[in-house]
Structure formats: structure tokens, C-alpha cells
Amino acid sequence: MTTAPPLHRDPAIVAAAERAIAELADRCSTLEAAAVTSDDGFRVAGIHGAAGDANRLASMTSTTQALGEAIIRELDLGDASHVAVAGTRGALLVRRIGSHKLVLVAVFAPASVDDGRIARGVAKRLAHTLDAVLEHRDS
Amino acid sequence: MAEYVILFAGPMGAGKTTALRSLSEIEVVSTEAVNSDRSRNDKPTTTVALDYGEIDLDPDKVRLYGVPGQERFDFMWEILRDRAMGLIVLVNADAPEPERHVYEHLTAFAELANRGGVVVGVTRYDIQRTDIGDRIVATARAVVPDRVTPVFAVDARDQEQMRTLLLSLIADIETRQALAEATG
Ligand SMILES: Nc1nc2c(ncn2[C@@H]2O[C@H](COP(=O)(O)OP(=O)(O)OP(=O)(O)O)[C@@H](O)[C@H]2O)c(=O)[nH]1
């Protein structure tokens, strides 16, 4: 058995994540930064604006996701959906990609009412793509 | 009755999460994620936000926070250190230069070490017995020159040993508070 590379260095996963980020950027004109990261905060793919450091955004994304899931677990609120954090200039959304050990972050400035729905759709399609990639590999 | 907020710091794999689980009387709030970088440290998971636990040391109540060891998450160090009153720096004896980690983490949390109490615990001594005790003591003295920093060899998996470490930290905090009151 050969050991698979870590998610953030797996070419098929990186390529699928890049396409998902491109789709998100295409559909959201106010997208300021976005990334797909591993659960432990390594950047798989992403785009980022002038503000901030891409690796730091990846670390903070995994922290936010883990805290969100821990709180949902503590309060017994079922399955975690997403974490939203909003400021006066914009907002960010963090959500798990299906049941993969991967997280999507999207930063919108300014935020709009459609952001959540679009990010959810992108994450869902990426999850399906990755399901197929990994299933293909197992067989 | 007093309330203490204690922070566990130290490098990846030192045993912060393990120690907190050994000590806590409530179920620990943890934020473990699958560790992608097994070449750096070969353990299955790593902390990405924090650990939280509580212990009653009658009459005192102690809140325990653990930070992620990887510097990539150092924004959590900043968030958690301000509210803490005492610091436990854990380093694993089987790291290449454990005293370098003591230096880095004591330096990152120097303000807390000076304001509150601090102890150093050297874990995984059973895996790698070293003669680093003196070097760690000297390093701690260099970073925190105005006080004595206790250094213990502990097993993070052992509740009794971790209790001893914690109690000595709390004694240290209390002693310093008493001294400050006497002279202030
Ligand atoms: N043999 C031995 N193992 C120990 C000792 N102390 C801790 N360990 C083990 O070392 C590992 C420490 O891992 P963690 O508790 O996740 O380390 P951590 O400091 O929380 O690491 P990060 O969250 O990644 O920064 C665990 O597998 C413990 O069981 C010890 O004294 N001896």
C-alpha cells in the first residue's frame, strides 16, 4: 500500500479545489478572498486580495471551523452547518466540504444576501467531485 | 475560594492536550484536527483552536486552557494569554533541542510568566532520557531572570504527576500574590 499524499499536496484534490474557488470568484463579484484548507489549516487552493496573509487565513479557517463544531457539539445542536462572522465592511463564511477533512472559507466585502447560498452550492459540488475522485481511487 | 485560569503552552506533541485530559474533571472541549504533516510529528491529530477543561482543587476552581503548539496558530496564543494567570510550558524530551522550545515558548508568553506564575514540565522522559535538565533551567533563568522557574519531569498521561505540577504552579501564584500584597 502506498500512502496517499496529504490533502493539500494531492494533485487531484488541489485541482478540484482550484476549480471550485474559480467558480466562486466567477459568481461573486464582491469575493475578496477564498480558500480550501485542510482540517489542520494547510492551504489546498485559494485566492486572496491585498489584505492579509493567505497561510494565516488558512490557519484561522481551521480554527474557526473547529471552534464552531466544538460549540455545536457542546450545545447538542446536531450537525454543524457553517460559521458566519460579519464586520461593518464585509463578512466571512466557513463551512465543511461534505464529509471531507476540508474546509471552505469565503470572504465577501461587502457582504450580500446571496453569498451564503452560493458558497453552499460551491461546497456541495466540490464535495461530490471529491467523493467521485476518492471512490475511484478506492476501487 | 479563588479562581485560576491556567494556560498550557509548548510545541506540537509536547502533551498539552493529553495533560489537560489527565487533569480535567469535566469532559474536555477539544478542537483536534487530523494531522496532515506526519513528517513533522507522527501523531494522528493536532489542536487547531484550543482545549478547555476544569478542575476543582477545593477550595479553588481552576480553568485550564491549552493552545495549539504549531506557530501557524499563534493568533490563538495572543487571544488566550491575556486572560490567563498562570503558565505551564510543556516540552517533550525527545525533541531535538528541547531547551530551544522552552526559550521560544517562554519568550512568547513572557508577559504572563512575569505577571502570573510559571512552571516548566518536561514530558516523554521515558522515551528519551537526556541531560537537558540544566540547560532548561538555564534557559528559563535567561528568559525570566527575576524569579525561580520550577522545572519538572512529568508524564502528561499521569494524573498524579500533572496534579503535582499544577499545584506547584498555583502555590507559586499565591506566593507571589502574598508577596505583592506585603510589599505593595
Ligand atoms: N511515552 C510517553 N508519552 C507521552 C508522555 N507525555 C505525553 N505523551 C504522549 O505524547 C503525545 C502528545 O500528544 P498531544 O497531547 O496531542 O500533544 P499537544 O502538545 O497537545 O500537541 P499539539 O496540539 O499538536 O500542539 C500523546 O500521544 C501522549 O500520549 C510521556 O511522558 N511519555
Ligand SMILES: [Mg+2]
Ligand atoms: Mg494539543
